[in-house]
Amino acid sequence: MTFKCDKCDKPATIHLTEIVDGQKTEKHLCEDCAVTEGITVKTNLPISQLLEDFVLQTSSSVEASQELNCDVCGLTYEQFREQTLLGCPNDYEAFAPVLGPLLERAQEGATQHIGKVPHRAGNDQKKQNAILRIRAELKGAIAAEDYERAAALRDQIKELENT
Amino acid sequence: MKLTDLTRRAGEWLRGAGPMHDVVISSRIRLARNLAGMPFLSRCAPAQQEELANRLRDTILEAKIAPGMLYVDIVSAGELDRELLVERHLISRQQAEAKHPCGVAVNADEDLAIMVNEEDHLRIQVLRSGLQLSETIGKIMQVDDTLEEHMDFAFHSRFGYLTACPSNVGTGLRVSVMLHLPALKMTGEVEKAFRAASDMHLAIRGLYGEGTEASGDFFQVSNQTTIGKTEERIVEEFCEQIIPNFIDYERRARESLLSRRCSAVEDKIFRSVSLLRSARLIGSDETMYLLSLVRMGVHMGKVKDIDLKTINELFLLTQPAHLQRILNRTMEPPERSEARAEFIRRRLGAT
Ligand SMILES: [Zn+2]
Numbered sequence: 001m002t003f004k005c006d007k008c009d010k011p012a013t014i015h016l017t018e019i020v021d022g023q024k025t026e027k028h029l030c031e032d033c034a035v036t037e038g039i040t041v042k043t044n045l046p047i048s049q050l051l052e053d054f055v056l057q058t059s060s061s062v063e064a065s066q067e068l069n070c071d072v073c074g075l076t077y078e079q080f081r082e083q084t085l086l087g088c089p090n091d092y093e094a095f096a097p098v099l100g101p102l103l104e105r106a107q108e109g110a111t112q113h114i115g116k117v118p119h120r121a122g123n124d125q126k127k128q129n130a131i132l133r134i135r136a137e138l139k140g141a142i143a144a145e146d147y148e149r150a151a152a153l154r155d156q157i158k159e160l161e162n163t
Numbered sequence: 164m165k166l167t168d169l170t171r172r173a174g175e176w177l178r179g180a181g182p183m184h185d186v187v188i189s190s191r192i193r194l195a196r197n198l199a200g201m202p203f204l205s206r207c208a209p210a211q212q213e214e215l216a217n218r219l220r221d222t223i224l225e226a227k228i229a230p231g232m233l234y235v236d237i238v239s240a241g242e243l244d245r246e247l248l249v250e251r252h253l254i255s256r257q258q259a260e261a262k263h264p265c266g267v268a269v270n271a272d273e274d275l276a277i278m279v280n281e282e283d284h285l286r287i288q289v290l291r292s293g294l295q296l297s298e299t300i301g302k303i304m305q306v307d308d309t310l311e312e313h314m315d316f317a318f319h320s321r322f323g324y325l326t327a328c329p330s331n332v333g334t335g336l337r338v339s340v341m342l343h344l345p346a347l348k349m350t351g352e353v354e355k356a357f358r359a360a361s362d363m364h365l366a367i368r369g370l371y372g373e374g375t376e377a378s379g380d381f382f383q384v385s386n387q388t389t390i391g392k393t394e395e396r397i398v399e400e401f402c403e404q405i406i407p408n409f410i411d412y413e414r415r416a417r418e419s420l421l422s423r424r425c426s427a428v429e430d431k432i433f434r435s436v437s438l439l440r441s442a443r444l445i446g447s448d449e450t451m452y453l454l455s456l457v458r459m460g461v462h463m464g465k466v467k468d469i470d471l472k473t474i475n476e477l478f479l480l481t482q483p484a485h486l487q488r489i490l491n492r493t494m495e496p497p498e499r500s501e502a503r504a505e506f507i508r509r510r511l512g513a514t
């Protein structure tokens with residue numbers, strides 16, 4: 001069941017039912033109209049909106065950001081913008097020029113983690129990316145039914161994981 | 164433990180009467196974690212998703228995190244069971260509708276749930292009744308430490324714990340406190356209270372009832388900022404500032420209602436009690452609305468013959484999946500309305 005917003009044409013995501021003295025009224029609102037109605041308070045824009053704004057504001061960097069992509073999982077900037085989900089841990093490096101300013105706006109200006117750090121070491125980015133690359137190869141080998149190669153790649157992953 | 168064992172009672176977060184329970188229903192903290200050396204879920208091939216789900220399930224069960232852990236495979240679970248888990252706040256609606264390999268691990272006390280292969284590889288959640296955020300953060304960090312002994316999480320020196328969506332990066336921590344604000348709603352001040360909190364970077368949303376509808380008196384307040392603050396700081400802001408403010412507003416609104424519009428408020432409360440005790444057909448939204456008023460009546464000292472535990476349980480047990488599970492038959496909405504009315508009458512000791 002999808003509703004359009006009572007106030008504008010966008011899809012409604014906030015649905016409220018009020019029953020006053022047996023009279024039921026329903027409200028269907030989009031995020032934005034719900035905010036103006038005081039129903040939800042949203043101080044941060046959704047990531048997709050922030051990305052859009054970022055691109056508009058820095059039009060000189062549009063082309064530069066469009067060329068960003070991850071050579072580990074293959075995610076392109078366009079794909080990131082569409083689904084607003086990243087593809088692999090390396091994307092935080094690959095898309096850093098966009099993510100830095102984006103996080104600054106979405107996260108009260110902060111882009112540096114100061115909280116908990118995992119106890120276990122062995123978590124360095126280079127090794128993790130090497131594993132990710134082998135996993136991508138493994139995916140290809142399985143698709144091509146090259147099981148010998150797949151087995152060799154699995155061993156490589158195990159070896160890397162245990163060092 | 165089996166899934167059917169869960170049905171008969173409410174989880175700790177609804178059974179218990181935690182601190183500040185007149186206004187605070189529950190405290191929830193969630194941590195987002197992803198395995199290092201693995202793509203995020205949306206970039207995993209189906210075979211990889213399956214491998215991940217199995218590996219995470221085995222690790223969680225072998226790590227002996229809590230007694231009586233139950234693992235539910237979401238895709239092979241029936242529709243009713245998936246709904247049941249959503250009604251109990253153990254999985255998200257998004258996960259209930261998933262078609263890819265995923266699951267949830269739940270402990271016997273039901274205050275811990277670990278979602279596997281939701282938006283992130285792991286979503287760890289601890290849920291307690293009332294305002295119990297310091298207990299909740301303590302418990303969830305313990306679970307995180309234990310899991311960390313068995314696997315490496317994707318972590319970056321600048322960005323912290325890496326998550327599929329950048330809006331969770333850093334701590335991966337989301338605090339959500341569920342509030343019952345019937346008096347603020349009645350005095351029309353609820354918007355004012357939200358605006359006062361609007362510079363605190365919070366997300367506030369109505370609690371969803373059946374389907375797409377939301378009941379008017381319940382609101383969930385969550386943090387939006389996940390990076391640049393320590394986990395302890397995020398929790399402190401809720402315990403020391405954000406939630407006490409809401410509690411204060413709501414309590415004052417209740418006092419003002421009692422001193423200025425006492426008979427109107429009593430009328431609403433006692434009509435709700437009689438409706439619940441005498442209705443022959445009742446939908447889940449109307450049930451929510453009436454229970455909300457009775458709940459306020461109990462805390463105002465007006466309703467003396469119904470206890471909080473009964474009301475809290477009714478909120479859960481009258482929802483569609485629970486009702487059908489308890490009565491052990493599938494029912495369409497009209498039939499449910501009749502069964503619900505009868506169930507409520509019996510619980511409230513009416514004839
Ligand atoms: Zn709108």
Ligand SMILES: [Zn+2]
Pocket residue numbers: 070071072073074075087088089090091
């Ligand atoms: Zn990538």
